[in-house]
Amino acid sequence: MNQIYRILAINPGSTSTKIAVYDNEDSIFTKTIFHSSEIIGQFSKIHDQYNFRKEMVVNTLKEQGVDLNSLDGVVGRGGNMKPVKGGTYGINEKMIEDLKVGVMGQHASNLGGIIAWEIANLLNIPAYVVDPVVVDELEDLARISGMPEIPRKSKDHPLNQKAVGRKAAAELGGKYEEYNFLIAHLGGGISIGVHKKGRIIDVNNALDGDGPFSPERSGGLPVGSLVDMCFSGEYTKQEIMKKIVGNGGLTAYLGTNDGREIQKRIKAGDEYAKLIYEAMAYQISKEIGAGASVLRGEVDAILLTGGVAYDDEFTAWIKERVGFIAPVMVYPGEFEMIALVQGVLRVMNGVESVKIYS
Numbered sequence: 001m002n003q004i005y006r007i008l009a010i011n012p013g014s015t016s017t018k019i020a021v022y023d024n025e026d027s028i029f030t031k032t033i034f035h036s037s038e039i040i041g042q043f044s045k046i047h048d049q050y051n052f053r054k055e056m057v058v059n060t061l062k063e064q065g066v067d068l069n070s071l072d073g074v075v076g077r078g079g080n081m082k083p084v085k086g087g088t089y090g091i092n093e094k095m096i097e098d099l100k101v102g103v104m105g106q107h108a109s110n111l112g113g114i115i116a117w118e119i120a121n122l123l124n125i126p127a128y129v130v131d132p133v134v135v136d137e138l139e140d141l142a143r144i145s146g147m148p149e150i151p152r153k154s155k156d157h158p159l160n161q162k163a164v165g166r167k168a169a170a171e172l173g174g175k176y177e178e179y180n181f182l183i184a185h186l187g188g189g190i191s192i193g194v195h196k197k198g199r200i201i202d203v204n205n206a207l208d209g210d211g212p213f214s215p216e217r218s219g220g221l222p223v224g225s226l227v228d229m230c231f232s233g234e235y236t237k238q239e240i241m242k243k244i245v246g247n248g249g250l251t252a253y254l255g256t257n258d259g260r261e262i263q264k265r266i267k268a269g270d271e272y273a274k275l276i277y278e279a280m281a282y283q284i285s286k287e288i289g290a291g292a293s294v295l296r297g298e299v300d301a302i303l304l305t306g307g308v309a310y311d312d313e314f315t316a317w318i319k320e321r322v323g324f325i326a327p328v329m330v331y332p333g334e335f336e337m338i339a340l341v342q343g344v345l346r347v348m349n350g351v352e353s354v355k356i357y358s
Contacts, residue, residue, distance in 0.1 A: 005348050006070050009340040010057060010115050011077040012108040015040060017053050020337040021066055024345060029064050030337060033057075046106045047114070054115045073348065074120040075340045076112030078132020080104035083154065086135045086162060086200070087355045088343040091117045091127040095357040104134050104155075105207075128354070130343030131159040135200065142202040142294075155207040156191035157306075158200060163339035164305045164331045165195050171329075172301070179300040182291045182326070184284055184318075186308035187334065188257060189245075190214035192287040194294045202294050204287060209244045212283035215257035215308070218248030219283065250276065259311050281314055285321035292325045299326040306334060 004023050011018040015037060020030040033056050043049045061068065078089070081098040089095070091113050099110045113129045120127035135158035145152045161183045162176070169176040177198035184192045190213075191206035204211025204220075213219035221244075230240055243252065251257045253276045254265075265273040292299050302322055304315050310332040319328045346352040 005072040005345060007341045007344050008071050008074045008119070009337050010074070010112050011336055011340065012053060012111045014108050017056060018337060019057055019060060022341045025338065025341065031060055033060060046102065046108060046110055047100050050111055050114055053111055054118060057115060068123055071123060071125060073126050073128065073344050074116040075128045075130060075344045076116030077109045077336070077340065078129030079110030079112060080107055080134055081132065081357065083134045083136035084132065084357065085137055086131050086158060088128050088130045088347045088352060089355045089357045091129060092357055109133055128344050128347070130340050131162050133158065137199040137201060139201045153205050154200065154203055155205045156193060156203045157185040157187070157206065159336050159339050160185055160305060160334045161191070161193045161195070161200065163335040164303050167331060167335070168301055168303050168329055180295050180298050181301055181303055182288050182299055183303040183305065184288060186284070186304060186306035188214060188216045190284060192284065192291055194291040196295060202291065207245060211287050213249040213280055215250045215259065216246055216248060218244045218252070250280065259308055259314065263311065263313070277314070278317055281317035285318050288322045289325070302326050302328045303331060304328065305331040
């Protein structure tokens with residue numbers, strides 16, 4: 001009989017904390033704890049939210065009747081520590097230091113590893129992160145930007161992209177490391193990863209303004225015009241950054257980041273809404289085409305995932321433009337919680353070795 005491991009997964013977002021308990025890959029419960037913007041706004045720094053979020057996690061486990069002593073491991077969403085290769089990492093004191101400081105930036109995901117570490121230490125069980133947001137497997141050519149002072153960086157959605165890659169590979173009868181995929185994560189931010197035999201060798205920086213525009217982000221912009229805006233005196237740095245991340249993309253053009261609302265407008269005859277929405281699909285398709293050139297056309301499949309992938313009309317627009325490259329497979333939504341657990345199980349079952357953060 002296979003060993004059954006009970007794993008707690010913790011995935012903090014900007015205004016929510018997702019938690020889940022699994023017995024191997026069987027879900028015991030999954031819950032999203034929402035935090036009001038008023039409460040979150042009371043904390044000046046991301047790390048200041050630590051005790052508040054940890055108490056919410058522990059209290060929710062108690063409400064669900066989960067005995068903490070029944071856990072075999074805890075896994076958190078990996079945040080902005082130093083860039084690492086993909087895989088499952090044991091949390092250590094060096095990682096905690098870097099997450100607290102946010103060496104690659106401040107984001108709620110930084111709290112995932114910190115909370116996991118604290119709970120695991122109390123129970124004397126291991127704590128992990130899996131495929132953190134700073135996974136960097138770029139090939140050297142992909143790092144060159146055109147300005148030596150600004151190398152291209154890998155900031156995208158590796159956890160969900162790699163989870164979908166493994167899912168597609170299993171359906172195709174093989175392993176993730178055996179295929180070349182182009183994987184588009186279509187969420188509030190959009191990233192298109194070039195996956196070559198299990199490594200993301202190129203990807204747009206979905207956080208800092210690169211690649212297609214998204215429901216909330218501007219994507220790549222005409223640089224000269226952006227520089228003019230920055231030095232116009234009309235905007236602060238913070239206001240510019242908010243235009244790039246948060247109030248860019250669909251939000252800037254249409255006043256909403258909700259694809260369902262935009263679809264309603266399109267069905268009601270709003271031609272401008274259709275133009276902007278289809279333009280996002282157009283830019284995604286261009287980025288996929290660019291990724292195909294990186295792989296010299298040797299693409300086994302194109303995978304579409306994320307919340308926007310629920311929209312059949314939107315994915316159809318993409319398929320029309322890129323279907324000639326390779327078969328298109330659609331995996332709506334995100335698979336982050338099960339992906340976190342699966343990463344821990346691969347280590348606990350000896351399929352992979354735990355990686356050491358240093």
